[in-house]
Amino acid sequence: MAGGVCALAHPDDEKHPLISGIESNAFAEVEKIKKEAEIQSAERKKYLDKQVDSILRDAEKKARTESDVIKNKLLSGVDVEIKRKELRSRDKMLNEIQERIKKELSSLIGKEEYREVLLNWISEAAIGLGVDHALVSASVDEMGIIDRSLLTGAEKKVKAITGRSVSLKLSGGPATGSQGVILTAEDGRTAFNNQVSVRLLRKQREIRKLIYQKLYNDG
Structure with a gap:
């Protein structure tokens, strides 16, 4: 109506306070969940990093230990082989000396x-x-x-x-x-x-x- 009669506002022109409140709560909840997820993700990453570091340290320690064992076995094997060669060398030299003595005495x-x-x-x-x-x-x-x-x-x-x-x-x-x-x-x-x-x-x-x-x- 003209001259002082106001038209009724359309329900879609402005959100109902109830709807606005729900949306605000929803946005706040989303932000809260997002922050919690980020915190959990950071904590989980930190935990996983620690686990990885621990695994790597254990693996490195095990590798060093196994490396030492392998090295000791190799050194032991080399030492044994050296001794075997020394014994073979001494036995060979002993036989050669004995044969030479026999030949020299026989020639006399x-x-x-x-x-x-x-x-x-x-x-x-x-x-x-x-x-x-x-x-x-x-x-x-x-x-x-x-x-x-x-x-x-x-x-x-x-x-x-x-x-x-x-x-x-x-x-x-x-x-x-x-x-x-x-x-x-x-x-x-x-x-x-x-x-x-x-x-x-x-x-x-x-x-x-x-x-x-x-x-x-x-x-």
């Missing part, structure tokens, strides 16, 4: 100086055997060298060293197959083997000691 047979070698071996065996009467056996080549004069010289040497008299004579048995001598008591009960191979076995410890000194002390 037939030479004048070999009589002195046999005299020393016979007297040494006679002292070791410790009987009054002994029989001397040797290889075919050596039996041709051992005569009464050589045996008498050995008897005199035993007497000079021990003060004990001994009677030596050649065995009537077959010749031995190896270089060196074997003395047997006349009753056949005891014997002293002074062949080259057996002498080297007796001297093996001394030879090994010399090899060790040569390898490690001579630098």
